[in-house]
Amino acid sequence: xxxxxxxxxxxxxxxxxxxxxxxxxxxxxxxxxxxxxxxxxxxxxxxxxxxxxxxxxxxxxxxxxxxxxxxxxxxxxxxxxxxxxxxxxxxxxxxxxxxxxxxxxxxxxxxxxxxxxxxxxxxxxxxxxxxxxxxxxxxxxxxxxxxxxxxxxxxxxxxxxxxxxxxxxxxxxxxxxxxxxxxxxxxxxxxxxxxxxxxxxxxxxxxxxxxxxxxxxxxxxxxxxxxxxxxxxxxxxxxxxxxxxxxxxxxxxxxxxxxxxxx
Numbered sequence: 001x002x003x004x005x006x007x008x009x010x011x012x013x014x015x016x017x018x019x020x021x022x023x024x025x026x027x028x029x030x031x032x033x034x035x036x037x038x039x040x041x042x043x044x045x046x047x048x049x050x051x052x053x054x055x056x057x058x059x060x061x062x063x064x065x066x067x068x069x070x071x072x073x074x075x076x077x078x079x080x081x082x083x084x085x086x087x088x089x090x091x092x093x094x095x096x097x098x099x100x101x102x103x104x105x106x107x108x109x110x111x112x113x114x115x116x117x118x119x120x121x122x123x124x125x126x127x128x129x130x131x132x133x134x135x136x137x138x139x140x141x142x143x144x145x146x147x148x149x150x151x152x153x154x155x156x157x158x159x160x161x162x163x164x165x166x167x168x169x170x171x172x173x174x175x176x177x178x179x180x181x182x183x184x185x186x187x188x189x190x191x192x193x194x195x196x197x198x199x200x201x202x203x204x205x206x207x208x209x210x211x212x213x214x215x216x217x218x219x220x221x222x223x224x225x226x227x228x229x230x231x232x233x234x235x236x237x238x239x240x241x242x243x244x245x246x247x248x249x250x251x252x253x254x255x256x257x258x259x260x261x262x263x
Contacts, residue, residue: 085251092243102233111211127246132173138235139166141192151220
């Protein structure tokens with residue numbers, strides 16, 4: 001099935017075939033789900049090296065400390081026993097719920113699950129650092145940034161709902177390494193471009209397995225709404241696999257970390 005067309009003027013690729021036949025079903029699915037589910041999607045901020053603030057940038061607070069040591073052998077400090085495990089399991093469950101929602105809402109237009117690489121991490125700290133890269137840049141900044149490009153009000157409501165959950169994920173993962181809850185230490189969330197978001201995902205993707213491209217436009221249209229949702233579906237597939245592998249590995253089940261040394 002052909003999912004894409006290319007504009008010679010912009011090079012933007014977006015789904016185009018059979019769109020009208022699934023438009024009504026998609027809108028019903030999105031409207032029903034957003035009424036019942038407070039989900040989340042994109043956003044992550046740049047690496048921890050930038051956590052000290054940027055002089056001259058509006059809302060930035062220079063001079064704040066960046067990441068601090070987080071304990072021997074990569075262990076994460078926690079305020080309450082088992083808290084890290086419980087919250088990371090909750091994040092994992094959220095991301096799996098998001099995959100199910102996007103797959104159902106998109107119906108026959110939904111991309112297949114891509115094949116990923118570089119997903120398994122070596123230490124709990126690596127899980128936090130990589131996880132917050134997804135959460136800050138894709139779920140938080142990303143969902144915020146695509147808002148003006150969304151044509152359908154119901155899809156816009158979905159982006160907002162997903163963004164709110166992802167922002168909570170981001171704040172926890174940022175604070176886990178003693179960084180500011182807003183990783184850029186800014187009072188206003190900075191925007192991110194589609195190319196920057198796609199650049200975050202590409203190193204983890206081996207194949208899209210015949211699915212549509214990751215690219216989408218910033219020009220609102222009904223077809224572009226499908227492209228945006230399919231981009232976020234790819235991101236949610238990656239995040240779900242990331243947490244499904246690493247949360248049991250380092251944080252066990254039932255809120256208790258597994259026995260044995262943690263590197």
